[in-house]
Amino acid sequence: MATKFGKKVTLKFLSEQLGLSRTTISVVLNNSPIASTIAAQTRERILQAAKQYDYKPNFFARYLNQGRSYLIGVLSPDLAEGYDASLLAGIEQYLLHGEYHFFVASHQWSESRITRTAELFKERGAEGVILVNSDFFPETGLPVVRIGRHDPPLSGTSLIVDNHAGIRRALEYLVSLGHRKVAFIKGHQDSADTEDRWAAVVDAARELSIPIEPSLVVQLERLGTRPMAHLEEGMRCAELLLPYRRNFTALLAFNDISAVGAINCFRDAGCNVPDDISVVGFDDTVEASITYPALTTVQQPLRLMGETAAREVIAAITDGSKDQQIVFTPQLIIRNSTGPARAAKHGRGA
Secondary structure (H helix, E strand, O other), X not given: OEOOOOOEOOHHHHHHHHOOOHHHHHXXXXXXXXXXXXXXXXXXXXXXXXXXXXXXXXXXXXXXXXXXXXXXXXXXXXXXXXXXXXXXXXXXHHHOOOOOEEEEEEOXXXXXXXXXXXXXXXXXOOOEEEEEOOOOOOOOOOOEEEEOOXXXXXXXXXXXXXXXXXHHHHHHHHHHOOOOOEEEEEOOOOOOOHHHHHHHHHHHHHHOOOOOOHHHEEEOOOOOOOOOHHHHHHHHXXXXXXXXXXXXOEEEXXXXXXXXXXXXXXXXXXXXXXXXXXXXEEEOOHHHHHOOOOOEEEEOOHHHHHHHHHHHHHHHHXXXXXXXEEEEOOEEEOOOOOOOOOOOOOOOOO
């Protein structure tokens, strides 16, 4: 940026204005460890001058001089869902208070795109990577923090949710409302939490004496990257359940967006939620609270998970990677999409 004198605001310009060396100014503005050895009055003069002249550091030069970019790459399969938005909000919230920044890419479940993005991260000088719901990532030498379950656990830090605790709370609540006939929407085949969450369903259903009928279990299939695709995936699953709607009084969905799609489908078919069918989701994304009726859901602490991922990737950059799993316990958020079970009815048909 040019000053009123027509000069670009550089370290040299600040040096001339303050009568200090560029090294001293750089040390203070970059908050280097030795900045504490500089007199407090001098540090304050430098910071005030940088603010007065609206100094913008040259990050490219900083990278060349220090070998540091302070950039973190974030890679997710799909950025269209509220799940990713909540995680990114947590990452951003943590990084706001430091000198790191992040840039985001999606891979749409393509291994070739993941490989290209990994190369891009390296080319852009990323110092670490946060992976969301992604198993495959080529070796880059960069510290990696993963959000999502991986069995067996992969090297580095993984942030996972206790699916068994969350699913059990959801089914216990449905049982308390009198529901014994429950339908289920399983996750996508390549989603990180699908198998563990389904194992949690099987375990909790057995303990609570809830039968799992094969005709009442449907699985999400990807419909592409269009804005409404995720909603339509849930609607398609609900359409497969409609012929058996007399056989169940509640639906437990893999995630919120599929639960919202199911609610829309049931409503279009003349079913009232929750009077005819109670619906429970998983995640507690923005969609859960603004849909009608508002969705009862298992809440993952997504913002906290994003903040933790940012903290852990910076720790790995500065102190080295370590193999660990950080487990988050979900909570059940009760809203208007669930209610007492209707009188049990048997037989197929509308």
